[in-house]
Amino acid sequence: MSFNLEIISPQQTIFNDEIDLCILPGIEGDFGILKNHMPFLTTLRTGIAYIYQNKKMVETFLVNGGIVEVSENKCTLLSEDILKTSDFKVEKTDDKKEAEKMRISKKLYYS
Amino acid sequence: MPSLKDLRNRISSVKSTKKITSAMKMVAAAKLKRAQDNAEKSRPYANKMKDIVLSLISRSNTNNLKFSKTINKKTVLLIVCSADRGLCGGFNGSIIKHTKNLINILKKNGKDFKFLFVGKKAYQALRRHYKDLTIDLISDFANPRIEFEVASSIRDSVLKLFFNNEISECYLIYTKFKSAISQHVESQKLLPVEKDNKSENQTKSIMYDFEPNEEVILDDIIPKNIAIQIHSALLENLASEQGSRMTAMDNATRNANDMIDKLTLFYNRSRQALITKELIEIISGAEAV
Numbered sequence: 355m356s357f358n359l360e361i362i363s364p365q366q367t368i369f370n371d372e373i374d375l376c377i378l379p380g381i382e383g384d385f386g387i388l389k390n391h392m393p394f395l396t397t398l399r400t401g402i403a404y405i406y407q408n409k410k411m412v413e414t415f416l417v418n419g420g421i422v423e424v425s426e427n428k429c430t431l432l433s434e435d436i437l438k439t440s441d442f443k444v445e446k447t448d449d450k451k452e453a454e455k456m457r458i459s460k461k462l463y464y465s
Numbered sequence: 466m467p468s469l470k471d472l473r474n475r476i477s478s479v480k481s482t483k484k485i486t487s488a489m490k491m492v493a494a495a496k497l498k499r500a501q502d503n504a505e506k507s508r509p510y511a512n513k514m515k516d517i518v519l520s521l522i523s524r525s526n527t528n529n530l531k532f533s534k535t536i537n538k539k540t541v542l543l544i545v546c547s548a549d550r551g552l553c554g555g556f557n558g559s560i561i562k563h564t565k566n567l568i569n570i571l572k573k574n575g576k577d578f579k580f581l582f583v584g585k586k587a588y589q590a591l592r593r594h595y596k597d598l599t600i601d602l603i604s605d606f607a608n609p610r611i612e613f614e615v616a617s618s619i620r621d622s623v624l625k626l627f628f629n630n631e632i633s634e635c636y637l638i639y640t641k642f643k644s645a646i647s648q649h650v651e652s653q654k655l656l657p658v659e660k661d662n663k664s665e666n667q668t669k670s671i672m673y674d675f676e677p678n679e680e681v682i683l684d685d686i687i688p689k690n691i692a693i694q695i696h697s698a699l700l701e702n703l704a705s706e707q708g709s710r711m712t713a714m715d716n717a718t719r720n721a722n723d724m725i726d727k728l729t730l731f732y733n734r735s736r737q738a739l740i741t742k743e744l745i746e747i748i749s750g751a752e753a754v
Contacts, residue, residue, distance in 0.1 A: 365507070366506045367509055394675075395682060396677075397681075397685050421514075421682075421689075423517055432510060432517075434692075
């Protein structure tokens with residue numbers, strides 16, 4: 355029950371693997387893609403892409419615009435501005451309020 | 466016949482030239498590796514984007530697109546990508562030659578043209594003839610790597626000119642990287658967007674589901690596509706430049722080696738001849754006594 359997802363940025367191919375499900379922030383609302391999805395083309399807004407493998411969420415990406423093409427059990431995501439959320443680090447700040455903000459925003463990304 | 470001192474000087478000067486060229490070769494080889502990596506990594510994105518745009522265009526009515534309308538029918542913008550520095554063999558020369566050929570063809574078709582130079586060398590070569598037609602010169606952008614912002618700022622200025630009806634067509638001239646010893650100058654049409662007759666037959670007739678619809682998606686991704694094509698061209702160009710420089714410097718080093726060998730042989734022969742001459746003089750002098 356899997357299909358291929360490829361995430362490509364101008365600098366490199368960020369992700370290329372077989373996955374179960376991905377939920378992407380489309381321009382007209384979030385959508386999920388499963389195996390045998392019909393040919394589909396849309397643009398993305400700013401948001402978070404969730405990737406599921408073996409019924410578990412394995413990765414999230416912050417996306418700022420892009421294009422998604424689905425055809426023949428292959429999903430291609432092109433984005434100029436995309437970041438793996440696990441690459442984020444909370445910088446240490448003395449300001450407690452700042453730190454709390456960071457903590458909450460990170461929690462939101464993962465939830 | 467040059468004196469021995471002259472020969473020694475020549476040998477040492479060729480030797481120091483060889484040191485320079487072999488150092489430049491090493492530097493170019495190291496830079497080539499990185500540039501080639503970057504160029505190859507950018508290819509999947511650029512190719513995929515091109516495919517999507519072409520297949521979208523082939524199934525939609527391009528006459529309504531704002532990127533296809535041309536009011537000013539005459540002026541062509543040439544984006545010429547070259548190197549900032551010389552000493553890279555025929556790299557800049559072939560770009561300039563290609564540009565001149567393109568200019569001649571366009572002149573025959575009764576077109577005007579404007580230039581946007583990326584890299585100093587082509588600008589230096591062509592500014593004598595076309596100084597008034599140059600819109601902009603972008604240089605020193607590859608330090609330490611080519612950022613995407615360079616490409617998008619070029620795209621912005623191109624689109625601004627296009628929508629102000631100052632240009633009707635836009636070509637991108639760059640060198641495509643094949644390997645360290647083989648590069649090929651290409652010109653790519655960026656604007657106006659039109660159907661590619663060749664690829665139309667190949668496009669698979671899958672019915673896509675579009676969200677929101679073809680036109681909106683096209684309006685959104687054509688500017689992106691232009692930027693990415695420029696970015697990828699700049700990366701290819703940089704890799705080609707380094708490859709070309711590496712080969713040129715390799716040849717120069719080898720030529721310097723040949724020259725040193727020849728000069729050393731000549732030097733030793735002359736020295737031997739001189740010694741023999743002196744010996745003969747001494748012996749015949751002694752015999753005379």
